[in-house]
Amino acid sequence: MNNDFNLKDEYMGELYKLLDLYLLKYFLKEEIYKTKGINKYKGLAITPDDVKIALNLNVIDTNTSDVISTTLKIKAQLENIRTLFSNKKTNSKLDEICNLFNLDYFEKMMILFGISSLIDQKYHKIYGYLNDNMTKKTATIGLFFSVLEVDDINKVKIIRKLRGNNNFTKFILDYNFGKIDIPLYDKEIKITSRIENYIFNVNEIDYSIKHSSEIFYFNDDIDIYIGDKVVIEETLKSISNYYYSNNSITKPLYIKITGILGSGRKHLAKYISQKLERNLLIVDFLGFNQNEDFYEIINSIIREAVLKEAIIAIENYNLISEKKYMKNISVDKFFSNLELFSEPIFLITSSINDIKNKRMENTIVNVNLDYPNSENKILLWKYYSSKFKVNNVNAQELSNKFNITPLQIKNTIIEFRNKSIIQENKNISIYDATYRQIENMLVDLAVKIKCFYTWKDIVLPNDTIEILTDVCNQVKFKNKVLKEWGFGDKIPYGKGVSLICSGPPGTGKTMSAQVIASELNLELYKIDLSKIISKYIGETEKNLNKLFDEAKNSSSILFFDESDAIFGKRTSVKDSKDRYSNIEVSYLLQKIEEYEGITILATNYLKNIDKAFLRRINYIISFPFPDEKARKQIWKKTFPDKSKKSDDIDFEFLANTFEISGGNIKNIVLNSAYLAAAENSSISMKHIIRSTKYELQKIDKLLLKEDLKEYSYLLDK
Incomplete structure (x- = not known):
């Protein structure tokens, strides 16, 4: 066999000895027909000797007595090996597949036939020869029946299975098997690549859903769950009541988790699956498009969950009812296909009333996640600041001010740590980092004001x-x-x-x-x-x-x-x-x-x-109009510390003479600064008086020389 196929024990090797014996017996039977003139042209491209060598059969005379003698010996060996395998329990990947999907002996042998061409190229020659078609290098259903000498009763059973919806046709055979419009006997036995990979000990997520899926193992580390503990207890109780109070359950229990993005919906699903000691397969329907085959996707999801011994969580399943994705499927078909999976299924959505379907009416648990309450917000701020080693976080104050999700709290701490500690950005505050997490659409209806005043x-x-x-x-x-x-x-x-x-x-x-x-x-x-x-x-x-x-x-x-x-x-x-x-x-x-x-x-x-x-x-x-004392304070505070002021500014005079508001004073001071800058000089009374004149004109007031007293001369400058 091909050395790339790593056999942990002798079991798979023995299985292929069994397959070889079946093929050898059938080959010898064909040799007898050939000596009788039947199939005389068989093997023009692949000779009988090629097949004998492939089957490790010494070159013998093809006279009838030798072939019959050898055939009888092979029959005896076959019976011994079949008896051995029927009583032998193993941990091989093939037997795992059979146990997980409840497959029978013929289905197991069909898998063996299907993957044999991948194990060793010798089977290409054998199947090409026995199919009498060198372009068909894999076993066909007809050849399978002939090699195993399947009786009529079992043939009918197998044919019914191959034409129906069951574990073998949906999860084991290649998805295109049922689509090929040729006689059943001529169809080649092809096993889906995910099952092939599993048998070859490659246990990665199916390529058809990998881009939109993740697997959470229940023994993985996750953040602690900070939320309503009653939700956890009631959900676990519902699962227990549903599955363990009735042994005839065949439909999944849907656990619908509703909430906004970042509210902890996936986290809750992971936490519950961890409590159940089950892995969790999370699939986001947003990653699929309308050109993909929905039925193949659903089959892949269920097969993956079975192989990973996981329960399922589906995000954005509401896209089916909105017909934005996978237009070839209806809501009813969606749930009818999921019924093949009889374990818990989490439905993660943002809307309480997104999909209603009769198939899920009696098997639904509703969980709604809102923003965390004040107590939980404090715990979340403390937990993530401790986890990411960010000190001096006032959890109480942040909880009071911000109504944000657990994910936003986590991302705030991470961003603040990255920028303030790792990048040494001293200008960023925890509040800046928090606002970065909030997708604020207020700018459509309001103007954000930069706040400089204290x-x-x-x-x-x-x-x-x-x-x-x-x-x-x-x-x-x-x-x-x-x-x-x-x-x-x-x-x-x-x-x-x-x-x-x-x-x-x-x-x-x-x-x-x-x-x-x-x-x-x-x-x-x-x-x-x-x-x-x-x-x-x-x-x-x-x-x-x-x-x-x-x-x-x-x-x-x-x-x-x-x-x-x-x-x-x-x-x-x-x-x-x-x-x-x-x-x-x-x-x-x-x-x-x-x-x-x-x-x-x-x-x-x-x-x-x-x-x-x-x-x-x-x-x-x-807010009263400022008195003289207040106006004097306003005049002084309006000048920045960095501004260049002349010593001749008389704040007492300005406060006493001009009965104006703080807003007017601000305008006067700013305008006087521009006048001084134009002259490349310090701000003086000259600039202030000139600016005051302009400001008073705006509010329909006149500035007279006698009002300025000793500063009246500045009015002409």
């Missing part, structure tokens, strides 16, 4: 600063109050923070929003109302829903500037426009109450906001 930059009355601090603390200690102290069980909604910032333009409303975002390391988005409010009925609500859904994923701060445009006083319903306008306002308020992050509504005129809405807002903060 507490030291803002000038506000103490009571206003105190309220803003309370807002930040409500986020920082959210888990403690809602989870540890149990308030979350008493409050079904309104767990977020909402505040209205009211005051004249330029008094620090937007700046305060930036300070809150900087303090909490959260992203701030200014909502573009023109993209939210629509004249078409239902579109505004649709946009608001998208806005808050995206914000939920990123825990972003939503900033509605000039909110009185949408939160104005409700009107009496005179026509359909009034009615739908009121519905939009109510819907926005509803979404704010449901949102567990921070929502900031800014308005210049609090009196324009409907009072019925004010009671449902957590904080109402008043």
Whole structure:
């Protein structure tokens, strides 16, 4: 035999001795016919001596007596070997195949015939000769019947099997066997390559599904499962009840795991299979296209699961009902084919109601994975920071701020470690790494504001600063109050923070929003109302829903500037426009109450906001016009430390003389810096007075010389 075929013991060698004896007996029978003038032209290309040599038969005379004598000896040997094999239990790969797929003796011998041509090239000559066709170098069904001298009763049984759907035709024979439109007796016995590889001790995943599959062995290391332990217990109990309370189970138990990407669906399937001490074959249907043969794929999946002694997990199976992939299969056919596998099958999907089929109605366990709760988020942050040796991770704070999946938490830690430790990037923070994991579509409806301001930059009355601090603390200690102290069980909604910032333009409303975002390391988005409010009925609500859904994923701060445009006083319903306008306002308020992050509504005129809405807002903060003392602080803080300032700047005079807001002061300082830069000089009172003149003109105020007192001369410069 071919030396490439590694025999662990003598068993397979003995099997091929058995095959050789069958072939030799049949060959000798053919020799007798030849001496009688039958088949006289047989073997023109392959001589009888070639076959004798291939079968290790000494060249004998072909007279009838010698052939009969040799045939009788071979029959005796055959009976002895067949008896030996019928009583012998082995660990050979061939016997494993027979046991796994419940094959009988004839099916086992058919596998032996099918792979023999791969074992030794001598069988090419033997089969070419015996088929009387040198182009057919493998055994045919007709030759198989003749060589084994199969009686009529067994022939009928074998033919029925070969024409039906059973383990042998679906998982052992080459998939094209049933497609070839020629008489059954003339069909060549070809075994699917996956079975051939298994017998040859090559146990890689079938090539037809390998690109879209992975195998998880139950003794592999996996991350610990941090989630609802009740889900594990109930699922394991359901599996036990289904399979062990009824011994006649022939259909699979479907375990449907629903959740968004990264919520731990595959991880849960792996964890359950590990508890069952079973391997898990995971196949993602997204990797297949409409040109592939679905039936072959399903056969390959089931065969692979049997060979790997695994249960099955299928991802994105909903693509079948959507007809985006494998258009030649229906949902019903999908489940009817899976029924050949009677063990648990995980169906991994993102939609609870994606596929309903009568074949799975009574054999389904539903598991829905949501975002992890606060307690589990803390455990996840701690677990992965410890696993990847990332120190100084505030799990409590990160849990409070971000509503993300277990996979996003894991990837955040990995990215932060890679960039900060391995690449020595000191500028990246754990918050930057977290936001990189969030696919944020808020930019379609809002503008992201870069937050530079902190507490030291803002000038506000103490009571206003105190309220803003309370807002930040409500986020920082959210888990403690809602989870540890149990308030979350008493409050079904309104767990977020909402505040209205009211005051004249330029008094620090937007700046305060930036300070809150900087303090909490959260992203701030200014909502573009023109993209939210629509004249078409239902579109505004649709946009608001998208806005808050995206914000939920990123825990972003939503900033509605000039909110009185949408939160104005409700009107009496005179026509359909009034009615739908009121519905939009109510819907926005509803979404704010449901949102567990921070929502900031800014308005210049609090009196324009409907009072019925004010009671449902957590904080109402008043931003007063700055007094002289506050204005002096604002003038000083607006100049960056790096800026070149002249000693002649009189902050006392500027604060006392010009009753303007912080926003106006910011504009004046920035413009004066450009004036000084153009002259290549330091910023002086001359530049400030000139810029002040421009700013006052914008707000319809005149700057008179007498207002400037000792600095009046600068007005002409």
